[in-house]
Amino acid sequence: GYFCARFDTAFAAWGVAQNGSVRAGADAGTGSLLSGYARFAEGTRAVSVRVGVSFISVNQARRNLDAEIPDGVQLEETARRTRTAWAEKLDRVMLEGATEEDKEVFYTAFFHSLQYPYEQDEGGHYYSGYDNTVHKGVSYTGYSIWDTFRAEWAWLILFAPERVPGMITSMLQDYKE
Known part of the structure; x- marks a missing residue:
């Protein structure tokens, strides 16, 4: 992998x-x-310090950094955007009648279910495949395939359906590469 770090x-x-x-x-x-x-x-x-990473090149790491955390963006703004993005996902399910402990367990598990598989692409356009070639498109990685069809895939179809087609396409890409 490659990275670019900019310090203040x-x-x-x-x-x-x-x-x-x-x-x-x-x-x-x-x-x-x-x-x-x-x-x-x-x-x-x-x-x-702000860090951009890439599996393609140092120049792509710089582009990723400029796109994701441009000059002048402070940590607090990055944290706010991240909290907002996670809230949009986690707010898809509202629990009623649950104890605070039950909510903590549920939302922690929900959060974990949305972390993996994760997108591994460069700016939503390119990814570095298993064949060490840069491809157009988006790829997912971080699969825990064993037995997840019993629960996680059904969960993702219900609560993160926008991600599922890309995950399936990515598995087919991985096979071809």
Whole structure:
């Protein structure tokens, strides 16, 4: 995978480490066992970072970051948008007569059922397939196939029907790739 990170505070030092070897001042690397580091000036109290990720390229990670968390968007705004998106899903079911504990159990399970499978695409247009090729379309991953047809698929058909066709198409794509 690839990533792009943007910080709101300048680095005092930075570099890349690979296989135990540190390259101070490097800003990119390839291969396995790769990591990066940044140091900030003494006395720095807080640093905000925004990260874009991609399975396609560093440039796509930059585009994803610009689309999902543009410059100037604060953490609070991102959190508000995320809460709103989850509320739209979870508010599809309203429980009456349940205890607070029962509601907590129910909505936690509902939340978990909507996390997987999840979309793995780049801007809703492309995905990196199992054949290491970039394809047009949307792909889902994170399936827990064993026995989920007994409960989760029926649940998703009822409460997240807009996602099911894409999931089925994605399984067929995975088979072909």
